Amino acid sequence: MKTYYLTAVLFALLACNTKQKKQEEQKEPATGEKEVRTSVTREKFGTLPDGKEVERYTLTNTNGIEMKVMTYGGIITSLKTPDKEGKTGDIVLGFDTLEDYLQKVPYFGAIIGRYGNRIANGKFTLDDTEYTLAQNDGKNHLHGGNKGFDKVLWKASEAKVDNGTALKLRYKSKDMEEGYPGNLDITVTYTLTNNDELKVNYRATTDKKTVVNLTQHSYFNLAPDSENILSQELQLNADAFLPVSKTLIPTGELKKVGGTPFDFRQSKTVGKDIEQQDEQLSYGNGYDHCWVLNGENGSMKKAASLYDPSSGRVMEVLTTEPGIQFYSGNFLDGSLTGKGNKKYGFRSGLCLETQHYPDAPNQPDFPTTVLNPGEEYNTTTVFKFSVK
Numbered sequence: 001m002k003t004y005y006l007t008a009v010l011f012a013l014l015a016c017n018t019k020q021k022k023q024e025e026q027k028e029p030a031t032g033e034k035e036v037r038t039s040v041t042r043e044k045f046g047t048l049p050d051g052k053e054v055e056r057y058t059l060t061n062t063n064g065i066e067m068k069v070m071t072y073g074g075i076i077t078s079l080k081t082p083d084k085e086g087k088t089g090d091i092v093l094g095f096d097t098l099e100d101y102l103q104k105v106p107y108f109g110a111i112i113g114r115y116g117n118r119i120a121n122g123k124f125t126l127d128d129t130e131y132t133l134a135q136n137d138g139k140n141h142l143h144g145g146n147k148g149f150d151k152v153l154w155k156a157s158e159a160k161v162d163n164g165t166a167l168k169l170r171y172k173s174k175d176m177e178e179g180y181p182g183n184l185d186i187t188v189t190y191t192l193t194n195n196d197e198l199k200v201n202y203r204a205t206t207d208k209k210t211v212v213n214l215t216q217h218s219y220f221n222l223a224p225d226s227e228n229i230l231s232q233e234l235q236l237n238a239d240a241f242l243p244v245s246k247t248l249i250p251t252g253e254l255k256k257v258g259g260t261p262f263d264f265r266q267s268k269t270v271g272k273d274i275e276q277q278d279e280q281l282s283y284g285n286g287y288d289h290c291w292v293l294n295g296e297n298g299s300m301k302k303a304a305s306l307y308d309p310s311s312g313r314v315m316e317v318l319t320t321e322p323g324i325q326f327y328s329g330n331f332l333d334g335s336l337t338g339k340g341n342k343k344y345g346f347r348s349g350l351c352l353e354t355q356h357y358p359d360a361p362n363q364p365d366f367p368t369t370v371l372n373p374g375e376e377y378n379t380t381t382v383f384k385f386s387v388k
């Protein structure tokens with residue numbers, strides 16, 4: 001009887017341990033007082049219609065920044081950072097349940113691929129072979145197609161890092177999945193450092209020539225209780241942007257931002273020029289364009305800085321990518337109700353999607369997005385959080 005009882009307890013403990021695994025990984029450098037630790041915990045978030053289980057991980061750094069990521073779409077479901085008073089708030093848009101994420105969602109928090117942004121007419125050619133992709137945005141292809149990387153189940157594992165906590169997500173995209181050639185092996189690593197940075201590293205290899213352009217589609221609002229992001233101040237490290245056609249495909253021109261509403265070289269509120277009479281703004285119903293970042297493609301450089309005067313929150317974006325799509329949430333219309341019953345109205349969140357230029361597979365003058373067998377795709381973007 002006693003043995004039976006002990007075995008049962010042991011089993012219960014083991015089950016508990018697999019369900020909710022907590023690892024305390026690293027100690028705060030000896031400041032004397034309280035010992036603060038980083039941690040990663042895992043929980044079940046829900047079940048997909050095909051019966052597969054979705055997990056959600058919580059990453060915490062030594063300064064109390066907390067990020068939740070689920071294995072479906074690699075979606076960041078929440079990101080809590082302190083304001084200037086030290087009060088924590090969730091600065092990304094999202095939902096409370098998996099079911100909500102399975103409805104038609106505009107890519108909240110997700111990893112985007114195989115090709116982030118648009119490919120004109122859903123077609124491109126590599127070595128004389130034409131590939132046809134889903135036309136899921138009018139006649140264009142958007143964000144990897146009908147079932148892009150935002151809608152697949154990623155395999156997660158914790159990774160050891162020196163100065164924080166990290167989660168590795170892996171996905172194998174089959175040859176011709178969504179029309180793209182080559183078996184693509186992708187690893188995205190989210191690292192939350194104790195310097196209050198979220199580092200996103202994207203790596204991929206292929207067994208056949210293909211195109212790749214990976215990005216992260218979080219919608220930020222540094223003032224979570226505010227209606228919209230129009231009074232937040234944005235700076236973009238870009239002297240030029242890519243004008244687009246009516247269907248948001250770049251025309252090929254690199255246009256200087258000087259004298260246009262697209263000039264964010266000096267920090268200004270998102271709302272300052274957004275209502276100007278401007279053909280480009282009318283095509284996007286606001287900002288939905290790719291800026292050409294100053295500095296070298298492939299080297300880490302400052303891309304953007306977002307500041308919310310009410311909370312004091314600052315988010316800087318650094319990247320090895322040559323471009324950044326700044327999307328001011330123009331398709332949000334109040335029809336989605338998110339976390340804590342908040343209605344996501346017009347421009348209630350903004351995206352800063354670091355990436356290669358849209359439609360690069362059809363525009364030979366743009367930096368290439370071609371990945372060959374034997375090469376490694378490897379880009380990094382850093383979101384750094386602070387207050388002022």
Ligand code: GLA
Pocket residue numbers: 106107117142248288325327331351353
């Ligand atoms: C990107 C696109 C936008 C829009 C959003 C999702 O940012 O550039 O046009 O499709 O994704 O709604």
